[in-house]
Amino acid sequence: MTKEIYLTGDRPTGKLHIGHYVGSLKNRVAMQNSGEYEPFVMIADTQAFTDNARDPEKIHRSLTEVALDYLAVGLDPKKTTMFVQSQIKGLFELTEYYMNLVTVARLQRNPTVKAEIEQKGFGESIPAGFFTYPVSQAADITIFKAKKVPVGDDQEPMLEQTRELVRAFNSAYNTDILVEPQGVFPAKGLGRIPGIDGNAKMSKSLGNAIYLSDDADTVAAKVKQMYTDPQHIQVSDPGHIEGNVVFTYLDIFDPDKAQVASLKEQYQQGGLGDMKLKRYLTEVLESELKPIRERRASFEEDIPAVLQMLKDGSDHANQIAEKTMTEVRAAMGVNYF
Numbered sequence: 500m501t502k503e504i505y506l507t508g509d510r511p512t513g514k515l516h517i518g519h520y521v522g523s524l525k526n527r528v529a530m531q532n533s534g535e536y537e538p539f540v541m542i543a544d545t546q547a548f549t550d551n552a553r554d555p556e557k558i559h560r561s562l563t564e565v566a567l568d569y570l571a572v573g574l575d576p577k578k579t580t581m582f583v584q585s586q587i588k589g590l591f592e593l594t595e596y597y598m599n600l601v602t603v604a605r606l607q608r609n610p611t612v613k614a615e616i617e618q619k620g621f622g623e624s625i626p627a628g629f630f631t632y633p634v635s636q637a638a639d640i641t642i643f644k645a646k647k648v649p650v651g652d653d654q655e656p657m658l659e660q661t662r663e664l665v666r667a668f669n670s671a672y673n674t675d676i677l678v679e680p681q682g683v684f685p686a687k688g689l690g691r692i693p694g695i696d697g698n699a700k701m702s703k704s705l706g707n708a709i710y711l712s713d714d715a716d717t718v719a720a721k722v723k724q725m726y727t728d729p730q731h732i733q734v735s736d737p738g739h740i741e742g743n744v745v746f747t748y749l750d751i752f753d754p755d756k757a758q759v760a761s762l763k764e765q766y767q768q769g770g771l772g773d774m775k776l777k778r779y780l781t782e783v784l785e786s787e788l789k790p791i792r793e794r795r796a797s798f799e800e801d802i803p804a805v806l807q808m809l810k811d812g813s814d815h816a817n818q819i820a821e822k823t824m825t826e827v828r829a830a831m832g833v834n835y836f
């Protein structure tokens with residue numbers, strides 16, 4: 500029996516952070532190791548160009564960084580096909596065809612894209628490629644006929660859009676070759692972890708992230724800067740835990756739930772200082788990040804091998820994509836000769 504394909508990916512716009520780790524990477528590693536799926540993980544460089552067109556070097560640099568992050572968290576090229584979006588030429592063709600099956604009004608309603616346009620301050624100068632990236636993302640998912648897409652919460656509108664495009668294509672060309680994907684979302688509270696500044700989303704483009712590759716001192720310094728409760732001034736003051744990023748992260752990363760509950764109680768009563776609390780969080784994060792950092796350092800010693808891994812992955816992904824494109828061209832009747 501052929502295994503269900505899962506597809507997911509990341510934009511090479513920086514190194515991956517702990518939000519990616521709990522929101523997506525952990526899930527991927529678990530799905531990979533379950534042996535139940537055929538996993539594809541894409542580095543979305545074409546999509547990164549939609550809002551970084553004039554900074555190709557950032558994309559090139561980040562491509563290697565993201566690949567190292569993948570290997571560091573335990574994605575294994577023997578089990579997971581890791582590949583590069585721009586190398587799959589069928590994606591450009593499929594995106595172009597999908598573009599005719601969606602309206603501008605529909606694209607304008609996408610809440611994630613709306614929020615990103617605001618965040619990036621595009622104003623009236625939204626690159627057309629950025630505005631339409633959910634269409635290209637629909638091509639990414641469907642060219643591999645992926646049934647499962649493990650992603651963070653911000654990706655639900657993209658999946659909805661993809662399902663609509665699948666139905667539109669299958670109906671327009673009277674076929675059933677394309678498959679509707681389902682998102683696989685992280686447990687509640689893990690799908691969109693906040694940045695160290697308290698901003699609703701940790702993001703590599705917002706400069707509010709703790710990276711998987713940060714060294715121990717950097718992690719400690721970032722925890723020190725973390726947003727807590729601005730009203731909690733004296734150690735003896737009662738503090739708030741809602742919106743307090745330190746507690747949000749403890750809830751996520753500390754396996755000792757009883758300890759977190761007792762710290763929360765002390766903090767709310769007064770008598771627990773931010774410095775002490777932050778030192779504790781730093782230790783909790785370190786125990787998760789240290790092994791990842793060490794594995795990353797060992798892969799970093801052979802970058803050509805990392806690039807070769809991506810090339811092999813891209814070759815394999817291309818074979819699958821071309822099979823779908825042969826069917827797409829036939830369904831549309833553009834296989835004239």
Ligand code: ATP
Pocket residue numbers: 508509510511512518519521522523649650651652653654689690691692693700701702703704705
């Ligand atoms: P950019 O700012 O360039 O968009 P990003 O940090 O949003 O970068 P992406 O490459 O767009 O990262 O997202 C990759 C995956 O990580 C997606 O599945 C996304 O849902 C998930 N993800 C991103 N940020 C977070 C977060 N803060 N918490 C949980 N999951 C996240």
Ligand code: MG
Pocket residue numbers: none
């Ligand atoms: Mg993003």
